[in-house]
Amino acid sequence: xxxxxxxxxxxxxxxxxxxxxxxxxxxxxxxxxxxxxxxxxxxxxxxxxxxxxxxxxxxxxxxxxxxxxxxxxxxxxxxxxxxxxxxxxxxxxxxxxxxxxxxxxxxxxx
Amino acid sequence: xxxxxxxxxxxxxxxxxxxxxxxxxxxxxxxxxxxxxxxxxxxxxxxxxxxxxxxxxxxxxxxxxxxxxxxxxxxxxxxxxxxxxxxxxxxxxxxxxxxxxxxxxxxxxxxxxxxxxxxxxxxxxxxxxxxxxxxxxxxxxxx
Numbered sequence: 001x002x003x004x005x006x007x008x009x010x011x012x013x014x015x016x017x018x019x020x021x022x023x024x025x026x027x028x029x030x031x032x033x034x035x036x037x038x039x040x041x042x043x044x045x046x047x048x049x050x051x052x053x054x055x056x057x058x059x060x061x062x063x064x065x066x067x068x069x070x071x072x073x074x075x076x077x078x079x080x081x082x083x084x085x086x087x088x089x090x091x092x093x094x095x096x097x098x099x100x101x102x103x104x105x106x107x108x109x110x
Numbered sequence: 111x112x113x114x115x116x117x118x119x120x121x122x123x124x125x126x127x128x129x130x131x132x133x134x135x136x137x138x139x140x141x142x143x144x145x146x147x148x149x150x151x152x153x154x155x156x157x158x159x160x161x162x163x164x165x166x167x168x169x170x171x172x173x174x175x176x177x178x179x180x181x182x183x184x185x186x187x188x189x190x191x192x193x194x195x196x197x198x199x200x201x202x203x204x205x206x207x208x209x210x211x212x213x214x215x216x217x218x219x220x221x222x223x224x225x226x227x228x229x230x231x232x233x234x235x236x237x238x239x240x241x242x243x244x245x246x247x248x249x250x251x252x253x
Contacts, residue, residue, distance in 0.1 A: 022126065022159045052148060054155045055220035062216055069211060083148045090226050091219055092207025 003031050011107045013078075015046040020057030029060035036064060041073030042110055046103040048079035053087050065096070074098075078106040113139040114179040121162050121174040121192060129176045130154045136178045137186050142248050149227045150186070150246050156220035157190050157199075157242055165194025165240065185229060185247035191239050198233045199242065200225075227251075 001024040002017040012035055020028055035043065045061065047053075065075045076098040080088060088094060100106035117132045119125035130151060137150055158176065166172035174192050181187035205218040225231055230245035 021155060022123075052151070054152055054159075055216055055223060056155075056159070058219060059216035062211075062214060065211055083145065083152075086149075087152065087223065090223060092205075095208060096211055096214065 001027050003028065005031075005035075008104075008107045011042045011044055011110055012040045013044045013046050013103045013107065015049060015103070017049040019052040020050060020060075021052060021054045022056040025054075025056040025060045028057065029063060032060065032064040033067065036067050036071070036073070041068060041071050043068070043073070043075045044078050044100075044103050044106040044110055045075065046078045046106075047081065047084050048103075050084055051081060053084050055091075058087070058091055058093065061093075074110050076100060076106045076110040078103040116175065116177040118173055118175040121166055121172045121194075123162060125174065126155070126158055126162060129158050129174065133176060133178045133186070133188055137246070140180060140186060140248070142186075146246075146248055146250065149250060153224050153228050153244065153246060154188070156224050157244070160199065160220060161190060161192045161194070161240075164197070165192040167195070181245045181247075184249070185245050188244045188246065190242045190244075193239050196235050197240055198235070200231060200233050 004015040006013050016028055068075055078100045079102060080099060098110065113136050115132045115136055117129055119129060133154055134147060134151060137147055142150065161174045172192060172194055176190050178186055178188045199221045202218050202221065205222055227250060228244045229247045229251045232243045234241050
């Protein structure tokens with residue numbers, strides 16, 4: 001799985017490409033825990049290029065958010081696409097995380 | 111393009127893609143629209159991976175059988191069978207979607223997604239097997 005990363009004003013924008021499923025979730029989780037381990041505490045998950053997420057993907061995002069909590073960190077979503085938006089909504093993640101239309105907007109507000 | 115298939119494989123992660131693909135092939139044959147195919151794929155991942163991960167004790171080698179065929183005019187009937195530990199995934203209550211982050215888990219979220227996206231989900235224990243039967247129509251159930 002390809003994951004692009006960039007840093008904007010202290011916020012790390014993580015942009016995975018493709019699917020976050022049972023097969024790729026462990027890899028994605030490593031990226032997230034790696035960033036948090038390096039001391040990054042403000043993460044924006046830019047899901048513009050993700051067209052599929054399963055509960056395995058949700059699990060690793062939840063794990064990352066739990067790691068950030070005691071560090072007073074924050075995690076927000078940006079640019080959710082149709083099917084991913086639906087899964088995030090059904091899962092009740094909208095009550096846990098801020099969701100923005102664009103990563104730029106997320107960076108300003110996270 | 112076939113609209114009816116039965117595939118029996120070892121309950122291992124290598125089997126996940128071929129089993130999923132076999133059912134998606136049936137659905138394509140029944141002209142499912144792309145969005146609904148994506149939802150079907152998610153339903154399949156949740157139920158198939160559940161069997162692969164949890165049906166058999168660690169170290170035990172078991173099998174998973176996935177069958178699909180048309181259900182009426184509108185949809186696809188899918189059966190997922192394993193001879194593992196008796197387990198009815200529908201017995202578990204809905205996850206607490208309002209819990210704060212600390213108390214939130216993803217346990218039960220997979221089957222919750224299945225129940226929301228499939229039109230019907232039934233479980234029975236039959237002849238020593240867990241039999242999960244799903245109906246997924248071309249159109250999603252009303253929210």
